[in-house]
Amino acid sequence: MTNVARGTVGSRKQVGAVSPKELGAAAILIALAVLGFALSSELPRGTLRSVGAGMLPQALSILLGLCAIPILLGARRGDGGSEEFTFSLRGPFLVLSATALFALTIKSSHFDGWSTPELGLVVAGPLAIIVGGYASPDVQLRPLVTLALFLTPFSLVLFGDLLNLPIPIMPRYVQEVLLAGWSYRGALRLAAALMVGVGVLVLFTGRRASAKTSSTKTPNATAGG
Amino acid sequence: MFDLIGNLGLGLAVAFSLKNLVLCLTGCLVGTLVGILPGVGPIATISMLLPITFGLDPVGALIMLAGIYYGAQYGGSTTAILVNIPGEATAVVTTLDGHQMARRGRAGVALGIAAIGSFIAGTFATLLIAALAKPLTSLALVFGPAEYFSLMVMGLVFAVVLAHGSILKAIAMILFGILLSTVGIDLETGEARMTLGMDFLADGIDFAVLAMGVFGVAEILRNLDNVETRDVVKQAIGRLLPGREEMRQSAAPIARGTIIGAILGILPGNGAVLGPFAAYSLEKKLAKDPSRFGKGAIEGVAGPESANNAGAQTSFIPLLTLGIPPNAVMALMVGAMTIHGIVPGPLVMTNSPDLFWGMIASMWIGNLMLLIINLPMIGLWVKLLKVPYHLMFPAILMFCSIGIFSINSEPVQVLLIGLFGFAGYLLAKFGFEPAPMLLGFVLGRLMEENFRRALLVSRGDMATFIESPISAGLLAIAVIMLVVVLLPSFRRGREDVFAE
Numbered sequence: 001m002t003n004v005a006r007g008t009v010g011s012r013k014q015v016g017a018v019s020p021k022e023l024g025a026a027a028i029l030i031a032l033a034v035l036g037f038a039l040s041s042e043l044p045r046g047t048l049r050s051v052g053a054g055m056l057p058q059a060l061s062i063l064l065g066l067c068a069i070p071i072l073l074g075a076r077r078g079d080g081g082s083e084e085f086t087f088s089l090r091g092p093f094l095v096l097s098a099t100a101l102f103a104l105t106i107k108s109s110h111f112d113g114w115s116t117p118e119l120g121l122v123v124a125g126p127l128a129i130i131v132g133g134y135a136s137p138d139v140q141l142r143p144l145v146t147l148a149l150f151l152t153p154f155s156l157v158l159f160g161d162l163l164n165l166p167i168p169i170m171p172r173y174v175q176e177v178l179l180a181g182w183s184y185r186g187a188l189r190l191a192a193a194l195m196v197g198v199g200v201l202v203l204f205t206g207r208r209a210s211a212k213t214s215s216t217k218t219p220n221a222t223a224g225g
Numbered sequence: 226m227f228d229l230i231g232n233l234g235l236g237l238a239v240a241f242s243l244k245n246l247v248l249c250l251t252g253c254l255v256g257t258l259v260g261i262l263p264g265v266g267p268i269a270t271i272s273m274l275l276p277i278t279f280g281l282d283p284v285g286a287l288i289m290l291a292g293i294y295y296g297a298q299y300g301g302s303t304t305a306i307l308v309n310i311p312g313e314a315t316a317v318v319t320t321l322d323g324h325q326m327a328r329r330g331r332a333g334v335a336l337g338i339a340a341i342g343s344f345i346a347g348t349f350a351t352l353l354i355a356a357l358a359k360p361l362t363s364l365a366l367v368f369g370p371a372e373y374f375s376l377m378v379m380g381l382v383f384a385v386v387l388a389h390g391s392i393l394k395a396i397a398m399i400l401f402g403i404l405l406s407t408v409g410i411d412l413e414t415g416e417a418r419m420t421l422g423m424d425f426l427a428d429g430i431d432f433a434v435l436a437m438g439v440f441g442v443a444e445i446l447r448n449l450d451n452v453e454t455r456d457v458v459k460q461a462i463g464r465l466l467p468g469r470e471e472m473r474q475s476a477a478p479i480a481r482g483t484i485i486g487a488i489l490g491i492l493p494g495n496g497a498v499l500g501p502f503a504a505y506s507l508e509k510k511l512a513k514d515p516s517r518f519g520k521g522a523i524e525g526v527a528g529p530e531s532a533n534n535a536g537a538q539t540s541f542i543p544l545l546t547l548g549i550p551p552n553a554v555m556a557l558m559v560g561a562m563t564i565h566g567i568v569p570g571p572l573v574m575t576n577s578p579d580l581f582w583g584m585i586a587s588m589w590i591g592n593l594m595l596l597i598i599n600l601p602m603i604g605l606w607v608k609l610l611k612v613p614y615h616l617m618f619p620a621i622l623m624f625c626s627i628g629i630f631s632i633n634s635e636p637v638q639v640l641l642i643g644l645f646g647f648a649g650y651l652l653a654k655f656g657f658e659p660a661p662m663l664l665g666f667v668l669g670r671l672m673e674e675n676f677r678r679a680l681l682v683s684r685g686d687m688a689t690f691i692e693s694p695i696s697a698g699l700l701a702i703a704v705i706m707l708v709v710v711l712l713p714s715f716r717r718g719r720e721d722v723f724a725e
Contacts, residue, residue, distance in 0.1 A: 047685060053414045102626040
């Protein structure tokens with residue numbers, strides 16, 4: 001935010017350099033404009049008297065493309081060029097994977113010829129937390145697993161039980177075969193209780209393990225759980 | 226006048242029912258709880274918590290949402306003071322002196338005066354909304370499609386002027402937002418526009434999905450890029466209630482901040498964001514010893530915090546009276562209202578007065594509750610602030626996923642928040658701000674509708690937009706603003722304001 005302003009002011013000194021950031025910005029706008037125009041080109045434009053479905057999208061795409069021109073000119077002057085420009089793919093990739101895994105496991109989706117199994121929140125929630133968690137370089141598996149084992153039952157009870165939102169709880173065949181006689185709420189509570197139980201176990205063993213390591217190795221190591 | 230009292234009385238009667246009080250309290254609590262997390266602003270908070278209001282009746286749902294909003298605002302200020310991380314643009318000013326106060330062992334007083342200032346500002350703003358609602362609503366009824374269109378153009382120009390960074394990029398983002406809003410079935414001709422043949426795009430892009438993507442997920446990605454340096458105050462929080470001398474010092478700044486914030490908040494196009502900045506520079510100018518600012522001056526917290534809250538509340542005015550959301554948070558409110566079957570606009574007041582006045586009264590109650598519940602809970606908030614980010618963001622990610630899934634049990638939408646998040650992150654990398662895009666997206670549909678209707682009425686004559694004096698006036702203001710903001714001298718001044 002403020003960096004942008006500072007970058008613009010600071011870069012006036014070094015005229016001549018082409019700013020990759022501004023160049024990229026212009027490229028994005030042109031790409032969006034082309035995409036918008038291509039997708040709406042088949043729609044009737046209509047007349048001012050009866051505006052067609054295509055008029056606004058096409059006009060907006062053209063305006064969007066026009067915005068790229070002054071930005072391009074600015075990039076040649078080197079506006080905003082003094083900033084560092086770094087990319088890391090780890091975060092975006094893992095966070096996107098986490099949401100994708102959640103989407104594919106929470107409920108069965110049908111595509112042409114194949115469909116995904118419905119695994120419910122007990123699988124989708126921990127998957128999102130653990131896979132997403134690896135987006136941070138400071139990741140540790142045990143705290144993430146513990147977090148997943150407590151937050152998932154919390155969400156089950158909050159969304160499914162208290163707020164009555166229809167969320168698939170667990171893999172369908174488990175619910176239909178193993179818990180055949182159970183109600184939705186009963187199954188939900190059982191699943192939540194089991195997860196919390198495992199969570200407490202993980203927390204407890206984690207404490208003991210870290211207490212052991214801390215007594216043998218470093219006295220001030222923090223608990224893993 | 227009697228009308229006003231009668232209406233407020235009706236509102237209080239609705240808001241003081243046990244159920245609504247509990248909802249307001251719950252909203253304030255969870256709003257603060259989520260809003261306090263560093264890097265989670267009000268927009269992300271509201272979109273994450275939106276689903277928990279689904280099971281409620283419309284009145285209760287809106288009361289709870291308003292509570293969530295104030296809670297998120299107050300949580301943001303708490304984070305700004307205690308950790309020096311502003312949750313959103315308006316809290317930036319609070320970090321300047323608020324965090325300095327905290328480092329000098331006066332965190333409690335800073336939080337206390339922020340809460341008291343916000344409460345006073347909230348009270349004033351509530352009265353202002355109640356007083357202005359009727360006249361503005363009658364104004365809205367003489368507005369035709371041309372006037373509405375011009376008003377929205379003016380609002381978008383304001384949003385450009387107030388956006389951070391490059392003006393050109395802000396304009397581009399608004400255009401892109403409007404373009405996104407045209408995806409889906411065209412309401413007039415029934416043709417599918419830019420849907421790529423996908424069924425889930427036929428109803429258009431869901432607003433909550435877009436908001437949660439570009440504000441929730443993109444924010445996570447941006448935070449992951451930065452090495453975490455969180456500076457939670459280690460000093461004692463100190464006493465919470467300001468002393469007599471501190472109250473005396475803050476009284477005038479609170480009053481000035483309230484008025485500035487309230488006026489700016491009414492402007493379409495996110496004027497509220499200017500309030501805290503304006504209040505801060507005013508206090509600095511008026512101070513006998515301006516050098517104290519930036520080193521823990523209580524006026525530097527009291528003024529901007531009051532302005533912030535007053536603006537946050539008066540920005541409801543354009544939404545409730547004209548049906549035009551002035552900023553992204555209000556756009557979320559539109560989304561929430563639509564889910565509950567209410568079309569925001571001038572008719573809400575006449576068609577469902579209990580909802581309208583109940584919500585306004587609960588605004589005041591919500592402010593009061595924040596004052597009461599937050600002061601004793603600061604210890605808990607401090608603990609929450611110490612949760613490391615690498616454990617916090619997976620939790621936020623899962624809540625976002627569940628939240629968006631529960632809106633209409635559509636797994637594709639979870640996928641979409643990831644994709645929009647990545648897109649928002651990329652755009653931000655290239656200096657594009659997501660807020661103007663979101664505003665363009667919300668106003669886009671309304672604008673197109675009114676544009677087409679105005680042309681239909683005038684038989685294709687574009688002059689209709691300048692023939693009506695109101696519409697011409699609004700457009701003239703928009704043009705003047707745009708020209709002024711493009712002038713080199715103003716541009717430098719604007720950069721200074723945001724750089725400070």
